Amino acid sequence: MIYPAIDLMDGGCVRLLKGDFNKRTDYTVPPLDVAKSYAAAGAEWMHVVDLDGAKDGKTAQTDLILDVAAESGLKVQTGGGLRELAQIQRLLQGGVERAVIGSLAVTNPQMVKFWISEVGQERVCVALDVNIGEDGDPYPATRGWTEAGERTLWHVLDDYMGTGLKTILVTDIGRDGVEGGSNIDLYKQIMTNYPTLDLITSGGVGTLDHVAELKALNPHGVIIGKALYEERFTLEDAIAC
Template identity: 45%
Template sequence: MLIPALDLINGAVVRLKQGDFAQQTTFHDDPLPVAKAYADAGAKWLHIVDLDGARDTAKRQLQLIQQLANATSMQCQVGGGIRTRDDVQDLLNAGVARVVIGSTAVKQPQLVQQWLRDFGPEAIVIAIDVNIDPEGRPFVAIDGWRETSELTLTEVLEPLLEAGCRHVLCTDISRDGMLSGCNVALYKQLKEEYPQVAWQASGGVAGLDDLHQLQFVNCDAAILGKALLTGKFTLEEALACWPNA
């Protein structure tokens, strides 16, 4: 799949550079026309990041998320500060198809394992955001990328696989919002080690060649954010080079 992304702050479509709220660019004041344009172009899924909810769960943009989830034929996956079972249930009740779990999967893996069992693997996406050390090891970042844990991607992922984890969104933080190209080698390695996982590549997509390279290494999906918003290519062009997207 190719999955266009909308990052939301105070109802507006924004992008952050490497997750830094001090480096914010606002692209659209209203995300609804953007979502409808993506649907009209042929997208089947929409990825929503509630950055307000990530910083303060009391400020979750649930009403807007519900509007987006029901405005088009696209299915939505939503992340940003998902910390409790009620957070998951509220989003599913709002019409979200998949809830994206990040830091909680690192900090409280047993809790997230239970959610995978209770809600089913198709309702949960595990987001694993990584910083690559000089030796090439991916260490998992948490709390909006403000902290890097001492856990590797493998150490976080394998207990969740035992609970049925199927969908994983992996971001190379160094590439996010940089339009510098994907870390194709990372996704190649992950797909070879865990072929049972449906991998979503996130961070750095800058051109159609990045999508061709991801396809070549059998990556299952790609998140398209800044490249679409800045006109590096159109969603129609991207879909044309990714069959069955």
Template identity: 40%
Template structure:
């Protein structure tokens, strides 16, 4: 399993939100380039960057920053937030970004997402599905978690068989350091064995990484636990590798 450190960006600052609530923001750094360098030094191969301004607006806000960081980053970048068109995706890929995350668009315009998969290939795109558990069923939320879709995670995963990389976030656990949803990870891995699952939400300890690794996740997205010093990025990288 890979550890993928996360950097959430608002106005170019590295922040974390509790359960996606912009009113519950903690600022950790004003220098994302330095953070990427530190993650590379720790042994991480990829970092996950989120344009929270773009996610909230539904259109690019910090994609220029993504392009600049991609030009100098010592590790691969997976970027998310506000991507709606092929032109937006092509621009950051051409700038050196390794993979672009597509979320709400896949639900709102599945044909457009399918066209992106055809143009860029399954290795360059990650499908992000953010879920709330409702009576044991993971239901997908959209628009920065502000709206429900009335679609289940499993329904959406089945709709896009060409997808290779999927990032699933349990919204209730994100930024809460309450432990990951291991049961959900196990179910996804069992039902969709061909997917490379990136599990997100809740990691607080190295033991949590052990659980995700043993559950079959291909990667764990970790933000707050690293930023708040629950464990170092280097410790997380080594634990994820087993």
């Protein structure tokens, strides 16, 4: 399943290089128009990130995201700045299919486990954005990738086993926006170690060969962002390859 992605700041579509807010590219096409074009191309889902929320720790694009969910014809999963159950419930009740929880999944796992039990495992995705350490292990970062984590991805995932967590999204920050290929070895290891989890991959896709390489792993989903904005290939081709 291909998940085309849009990142939102100040009401528009942007992309960051390696999660750096100082390396931002703005795109002029309105977010809803982008979403509708993806629906017309055959997408079923869309991944939407509130980057203002991820950076500042409070949701900022909720109304726009709800408009996209209501009018695009796509199922939407979204995250960025979600810190309270009420925020998640507003999104889900407003038409969003799945809430994506990032930083709090690392810093306050007990709260996130409670949210999963409250809204249901199908409605929550835990997003773990990792830097690869000098020891070769992946370490989840927090607060819009601005703070490095001390626990490995494996420690974080082990803590969620048996809690009802179903869907995870893992991004290698060092590959995000670079379009040089995804961290295939990392995704293989996740799928081998945690076969009960639905893995959505993110970061690094720049060619159809990259898409095909990821599809060969048979993950639950593949997120593609910048490559579609920059017209490296079409969404139709990515879905078909």
